Amino acid sequence: MTGKIAVVTGATGGIGRMIVEDLARDHRVYALGRNAEKLAELGELANVVAVAADLDRELLDDSPGAGLTEVLGQPRVDVLVNAAAIAHRHTVEDAEPADWRGMFDTNVFVPAELTRQLLPALRAARGLAVFVNSGAGRGAYPGNAVYAATKHALYALTDALRREESNNGVRITSVAPGPTDTPMLQGLNSQAGTGYDRSHYIDPVEVARALRTAVDAGPSTQLTDIAVRPRVELADLPEATRS
Template identity: 60%
Template sequence: MTTEAIAIVTGATGGMGREIVAELARTHHVYALGRNDDALAELGALSNVTPVSTDLVTDLLGGTEAPSPVARLLDLTRIDVVVHAAAVATKFSVESARVADWRTALDINVVVPAELTRRVLPALRAARGTVVFINSGAGRGSYGDNIVYAATKHALYAVADGLRKAESGAGVRVSTVAPGPTDTPMLERLQAQSGAEYVAEHYIEPVEVARAVRTVVDAGPSAQITDISVRPRIEVGDRKPPRG
């Protein structure tokens, strides 16, 4: 029987996901889930990391009978940490979004983390483990041109809150880490979509999000840290233009 601590990180090839994998690999064997095979190969070169190439929407929600790359994870008898970092973000208003846009975002950002958690709950209970949902500042507010993403993140808060209450008796801890604007390819794409200038040094470094996850994971046995909001040192909207 293995006593090795096990972690699963989705969205492992994203800007935040890579840092979360590297941080957790110091103390856990990490299964790093993602779709970018080149980035997965880089993660696989780290000690204590097993890359898993998977499209979670297809493999968890597709209803296919074919063997899934995540099947071996569903058979684990003990899982200490699950971090849900996989997400998709594209700017839509109510007017511009179509049904397919809503369904794509809801599947990836809400249904996949809920379903993966459901499938590994026995292993989480056995380990008295921790589930971490990576949320966003958009989970507590919204803008007219970013409604679909914000709606999914509002829903993810509800998933986390309800799961925490439902599983507290089983010893499973549930936390949300909600970063503000973070220097990632996702944010860069969103800024390009809106035509805004991208200034990397104005945003949170992804490693800071990983450190917040570490804080959650390392909480003492009698407590759980339910919600961490990670904000830029200076809010982007509060930055004054340079004098010229």
């Protein structure tokens, strides 16, 4: 069993699952998620501890449950990956306060609070905190106003945290995938009434590989922003093949 500790939120999502599998090669991984069936699958993997956790409730409203309490009690954490996120299509006109609050809770406030609570453990390990952002964090388009706003906020959070922790030994990285073949993207396309051709999108395993470059960076540097783009941008596809 490896002595390194990693914590991954959103572990039952398309990208989170690949990150857990990659990190488990040389870390003991606490994989946090809400999907019981997928958590059970993760729990069968070597070096993986599956933790059922409702982070919005346990971190922002109530006391942490037993699984999360164990995670927060780790004396050192080498890698924290904030991968949990939700996305729904909303324009500014149709988004109500509950829509804004819900997405900001999961996409911004939860990673901020979990990272805050794990900072002593990250400092003890001179560790790395990774925030899985999105291409939407650098640009918005009609219909993704709320989601894009949360990802813009996540960039502000990581940029400030990087400066705050620079003398404490903690490295901070943003990994921003473009359109990736995940259930989240499938749901967004369904909301928009568009087709879905997975060959046009990034394979989630490639996001995990990109994140690994930050994990393996030498002690004198940090990779601050990693953009993961599809080989062919959707806008550059022949019009007849776009979905």
